[in-house]
Amino acid sequence: AKMIKKAAKSSILSLDWSPNNMFIIAGASDFKCRIFSAYIKSVDSDCKVDAYAGAIDAKQASTFGEQLCEFDASKGWVESSRFSPNGMRFAFSGHDSTVNFGKFEGGKVSVQSIKRKQLPLRTFAFLTDTVAIGAGYDCVPVLYEYDGSQWVEKGAIDTGAKQKAAPKQKKSAFNNAFSTFNNASKFGAGGGADDANLPSRHQNMINGIEVYADKKFTTCSCDGRVLFWDLAQKY
Numbered sequence: 001a002k003m004i005k006k007a008a009k010s011s012i013l014s015l016d017w018s019p020n021n022m023f024i025i026a027g028a029s030d031f032k033c034r035i036f037s038a039y040i041k042s043v044d045s046d047c048k049v050d051a052y053a054g055a056i057d058a059k060q061a062s063t064f065g066e067q068l069c070e071f072d073a074s075k076g077w078v079e080s081s082r083f084s085p086n087g088m089r090f091a092f093s094g095h096d097s098t099v100n101f102g103k104f105e106g107g108k109v110s111v112q113s114i115k116r117k118q119l120p121l122r123t124f125a126f127l128t129d130t131v132a133i134g135a136g137y138d139c140v141p142v143l144y145e146y147d148g149s150q151w152v153e154k155g156a157i158d159t160g161a162k163q164k165a166a167p168k169q170k171k172s173a174f175n176n177a178f179s180t181f182n183n184a185s186k187f188g189a190g191g192g193a194d195d196a197n198l199p200s201r202h203q204n205m206i207n208g209i210e211v212y213a214d215k216k217f218t219t220c221s222c223d224g225r226v227l228f229w230d231l232a233q234k235y
Contacts, residue, residue: 004065008212019087022047022061023068027078032094033100035069037061051088054107063109075112079122080134083099089129091123096194099134099144101151112150112185125209127217127231133157135206135219139198158235160199201227
C-alpha cells in the first residue's frame, strides 16, 4: 500500500479510479476536486499519456501521488467525482447544487458547470461517455446528456407516474399502526403514511449508483432499498 501525502488537508468525500488505473480523481470538503497520479513503476506498464495531447504532463504523471489538476468550480463539499468510461472526461458534483463536467481535449483541461435549481447530487456515474446519471437529496435519478458541444440536464427519470398509477390497498388497523411506526423510524414523521410517502420510488436520499449496461443501472438509498433502472422504461 502507498499513501498520497500531497493530498488536501481536508476530508476526502469521493474517489474514483481512471479506466487505465493511472489516475485518481478525488473530491474534498475544502470545495475542491483534484486529480492525482496513481502510477507505480514496479506495478504498472509504461506511463503513456499521448492520448491526452499535453493536457497531462508526462513527467508528473509518472510520479506517484503528484497532483495533476485542481478545480474549484464547486462552492460546496465535493460529494461525488467520477471518470467516464474512456477516461477522457470526468464529472464532480458539489453541495452547492452544481454539477461540473470536465474533459481533456486539445492539450488542455476544461470544465463546464451546471447550476441546478433542485437539491444537490450525492452520487454520480457515467453510463457512456455521453450519458450520465446523478442522484442525491431529491431522491430521484437525474439524466445528463452531451449534445455534441455541452452537457445538458434532461431532468428526473423518476416522475412518480408509476407510484400515482398504483392502486391503493385498504389496510387493517394493525397495518395502519405499523405503517405509522415504520414511517417515524425511517423518515422522522409522526403522521400517517400519506404524510411521509414521496411520489418517487425511493423514499430517502440516494447515495450510490452502479452501472451494469449502457442504459441500465442500480441505485441504493438511505431508505434501505436497492432499485433497478432502465432508460428504455418510464417511471
